[in-house]
Amino acid sequence: MAQDIWVLGTHMTAFGRFSDQDAVDLAATAALGALDDGGVGISDMDILACGNLFQAASGMGQQVQKQIGQTGIPVYNVSNACATGATALRTVIMAIRASEADLGLVVGVEKMGKMGLLAGGARKEKNVYEPSGRYGAVMGIDGILGTDTMPGVFAQAGMEYANDNEGVGFEQFAKVAQKNHSHSTLNPLAQYRREFTLEEVMGSPMQSYPNTLLMCCPTGDGAAACVLVGEERFASLSREQQSRAVKISASVLTTDPYVESGQMQPDVNTLTRNAAAAAYEQAGVGPEDLSLVELHDCFATAELIHYDNLGLCEPGGAGDFIDRGAPWRTGKTPVNVSGGLISKGHPIGATGVANVYEVSTHLRGEAGERQVPGANVGLTHVIGLGSSCGIHILEKSGIG
Amino acid sequence: MQIPLVDYLVLGDEPHLRANECADCGARFFGRRNACARCGGREFISARVSGTGTLRTFSIVHRAAPTIPTPYVSAIVRTDDGTSVRSNLINVKPHPDQISLGMRVKLETYVAGTDEEGKEAVAFGYAPA
Structure with missing residues (x-):
């Protein structure tokens, strides 16, 4: 078995919309916070993985280095839709292993600011119809052959479950x-912190x-960071560092295997079930052992x-x-x-790291x-459409 | 003159969809594949997809990009020969009371737009059967 890996330090910025900070500022704040929390410095780091989706071509990891310390270590810029953060985490885990x-x-x-819908394009009125693209479409098909919008695609995933x-x-x-929404009222880092009645949710x-509207996550800005350490180095850390560290007892990334309907409706179920089965096996725990879940x-x-999909219910x-x-x-x-993505917020590249921050903080x-x-x-669980699923299981240190 | 909205819609007296079907395992794909995503087979045959089926899931879309008329009903239909197709549910009021999961539907075509040369783009949807 590969060596154990621990979260030594972790930090996240508040999620929201911050006109006075760019992505590099947010990432640097989270990174320094995580280093400080772990009692280490950038010069102790052997590798940096930086998860970011919408500025993926900008060398975000190197920009962060220029903001907090250019030590020449390898940087992996990671982009994997909404699974970006979890994939970045796993990149460092694999390097340590x-x-x-x-x-x-x-x-x-x-x-992200106020981006609105992330998919589903406007229909351009073409003067002359000519087939183009993989399906030889003569005009935009969103809204004619069903929906490309995320609220709609995930609505269909839910209604399929309702059908069955x-x-x-x-x-x-x-x-x-x-x-x-109710949970988020207790989280000072959440983008929204307002309670709503069931009637208000259904009537929005x-x-x-x-x-x-109140059942959809917002777009927003934010960053989260973790410092990870392998067990060999862990043994030489102080008692205090060891007792606050959180053990990563499972780390899994899956993609969607073939299912008949997958070409028409992204299957977010099978890859989650596969990832969950592998993660429970790796960690030697079952869903009944979980104190909390960030999904x-x-x-x-x-x-x-x-x-x-995660086996939390019958x-x-x-x-x-x-x-x-x-729940x-x-x-x-x-x-x-x-508060979840719905109320804490969903700055895409940060999400899969922020849920590790959240669970670690409870542990x-x-x-x-x-x-x-x-x-x-x-x-912790994330899904990136396309699709990828990242699951991590975390355990309290036990060293006191 | 009429042209299909997408190349897997075949117009004529009996409009229908055609899929690329894996010669080895029968998996169907709208759009080209180099190898079957299910079994890796490299040979495909053209298969006619059944025009009738049941409503597998839906969403009533109220918010879309500015030029897309709303509300409309997005649907996934399971055809009687076991193929999933995404399209709109048509000829039905876009209200949850009017739509039931598992309802019988059939493929119908309609003109979705006309270009400046007078060519009509013909789309397909599924109507209650």
Whole structure:
């Protein structure tokens, strides 16, 4: 078995819209915060992985080095849709496992502002129709052959689950968003911190049925970072560093295997189920052992189906799971105590690192008002359409 | 003159969809493949897709890019020969009360636009059967 890897330090900026900071500023703040938190410096780092989507061609990792310390170490600029942050994390994990590094820095950052819909193009009126593209389309097909928009695509994923399982509908999906908005009121780093009633969630402007505005994540800015250390170097750290460190007991990245419907509707289920099975096996834990989960609730419909994909509920039982309050902070398996993407925010490159920050903070017992009492094992999950799924399982140090 | 919106729609007396079907495993693809994504087979045959099926999932889209008329119903249909197709659900009010998962649907075509040479782009959708 490869050596154990630990999160030594972690930090995130608040998520929101920051007109006075660019992506490099945000990333540098998160990176220095994580280094300080771990009691190490940039000169101790052997590798840097920087996750960023919308400025992927800009050499973001090198720009961050110029902001906090140019030590000449290798930089991996990582871009993998909404799984970007988790993929950057895994890049450093693989380098440490391969014995090419003892200590590494992971930064995820995104500067989105108010981008609106991320897919689904306007239809250009062509003067003369000529077939073009892979399907020989003579005009834009979004809105004619179904939807390319994210609220719609994930609505369809949720409604497919509703088709196959009893007790799932608009109200169950809305309850997910009600929970995450409520959770976010306890998170000072969340983009939004406002509680809404179920009626307000269901009555907010419809985007793509059944996803209303309050059931969709916002766009925004933010960064998160982690310092990772392999077990050989870990042994030489101080007692205090060791006791606050968080063990990464599983790290998995999967893509979507062939399913019949996949060419028409991205399958976000199979790759999550495959990643979860591999992660539980690696960590030697099961879903019943999890103290908390931060999963990819880009839309309320997505969170509900992942209760089932991650094995948090009985097969087919995601509707009942939310109906009985199981994923609330005080419930059986707290899900998205941070407020989730829906209310904490979703600056894409930062998301898969920020959920490791969140779970680590609970495992350290440092989550303040929103602390899940006695948290000792947690799971993080992201999905990038296209598709990739990243899952990490984290465990409390146990060294005291 | 009429032309299809996409190349996998075949017009004529009986409009239908055609897929590239893997000669080895039968997996169907709209659009070209170098090898089958399911089994790796390199040979494909052209297969006619059934025009009837059931509604597998849907969303009623109220928010889209500025030039896209809303609301409309986006749907995934499972045809009677087991192929998933994405299109709009047409000839139905875009309201959840009017749409039921699993409902029977059939392929229909309509003119989606006309260019300056008078060519009509013909699209397909699925209507309640």
